[in-house]
Amino acid sequence: EAQVTQNPRYLITVTGKKLTVTCSQNMNHEYMSWYRQDPGLGLRQIYYSMNVEVTDKGDVPEGYKVSRKEKRNFPLILESPSPNQTSLYFCASRFLFGQGYGYTFGSGTRLTVV
Amino acid sequence: AQSVTQPDIHITVSEGASLELRCNYSYGATPYLFWYVQSPGQGLQLLLKYFSGDTLVQGIKGFEAEFKRSQSSFNLRKPSVHWSDAAEYFCAVDATAGANNLFFGTGTRLTVIP
Numbered sequence: 001e002a003q004v005t006q007n008p009r010y011l012i013t014v015t016g017k018k019l020t021v022t023c024s025q026n027m028n029h030e031y032m033s034w035y036r037q038d039p040g041l042g043l044r045q046i047y048y049s050m051n052v053e054v055t056d057k058g059d060v061p062e063g064y065k066v067s068r069k070e071k072r073n074f075p076l077i078l079e080s081p082s083p084n085q086t087s088l089y090f091c092a093s094r095f096l097f098g099q100g101y102g103y104t105f106g107s108g109t110r111l112t113v114v
Numbered sequence: 115a116q117s118v119t120q121p122d123i124h125i126t127v128s129e130g131a132s133l134e135l136r137c138n139y140s141y142g143a144t145p146y147l148f149w150y151v152q153s154p155g156q157g158l159q160l161l162l163k164y165f166s167g168d169t170l171v172q173g174i175k176g177f178e179a180e181f182k183r184s185q186s187s188f189n190l191r192k193p194s195v196h197w198s199d200a201a202e203y204f205c206a207v208d209a210t211a212g213a214n215n216l217f218f219g220t221g222t223r224l225t226v227i228p
Contacts, residue, residue: 004157033215042118042204042218043158058215090157100146100165103216105157 002027006091006106013081013113021076021109023091029104031094032074033058034066036087037108043090049074081113116141118207120219127195128227135190135222137205146208147188148216149179153201161203164188175199200226 004025013019025032033048035058045058049068063085065077078085091106119138127133139145146165150158162173169181179190188205205219 035218040123040220042220043206043216044218045215048215092158100163102148102160102163103158105150105159107157108155 002104004091004093004104004106006089006109009107009109011109011111013111015082015113016080019078019081019111021078021089021091021111023074023076023106024072025074025091025093025104026072027093027095027104028071029093029095030071032068033092033094033103034064034074034076035090035092036060037090038087046076046089078111081111083113085111086113087111116207116217118205118217118219120203120205120222122222123220124223124225126225126227129197130194133190133192133195133199133224135203135205135224137188137190137219139186139188139205139207139217141186141207144181144183147179147181148206148208149173149177149188149190150204150206151175151201152204152221158204161190195224195226197226197228200224 007022030051034046035043037043044060046064047066049055089109092103117140148163149161152158161177162171164171164181172178177192181188202221202223204221206216
């Protein structure tokens with residue numbers, strides 16, 4: 001089954017303790033991205049990757065890092081989490097078809113930073 | 115600046131009633147347009163998309179949307195709502211074909227009453 005898998009689903013951590021949220025897709029998609037969802041703000045893009053070793057900032061990259069060493073994995077790294085990074089995070093990969101494309105989203109990671 | 119507006123934060127409808135969720139965008143050219151649905155605790159599922167051609171597009175679960183260039187709108191409709199349609203709905207816009215970011219609206223939460 002084609003899917004985007006994020007782990008963990010829920011995470012509570014303390015300020016300053018480095019963490020990584022993993023994202024894996026089994027569809028051989030080249031493009032992947034990370035979004036955060038906050039009430040009243042919708043989803044905002046954090047980082048995206050066009051392919052292996054090719055990453056770029058989205059709209060809200062501050063406080064985050066990513067890496068793309070292999071096509072299937074796109075982890076999100078918070079080197080020193082702060083409470084304002086408490087949010088719901090989604091990983092997505094993009095698939096092309098015909099004249100357009102669509103996105104497949106993971107189930108989300110709810111992060112709480114205390 | 116690019117923006118996507120969903121003016122209704124919360125809508126309540128009775129089961130069996132018709133539904134229309136509004137979406138307006140501000141871009142210069144015709145963008146790619148999407149509607150996603152998010153059920154509680156779930157990721158985002160693509161309902162339908164518009165790239166070009168017929169301005170009335172059909173999606174999954176009995177939803178349809180109409181692109182109106184003159185009004186910069188892409189409203190989502192369903193003739194008869196089911197209790198399982200209760201969820202949050204997001205309109206998303208890609209302002210440039212193949213661009214690296216989907217801009218999301220802030221979402222509309224749909225409540226369905228029996």
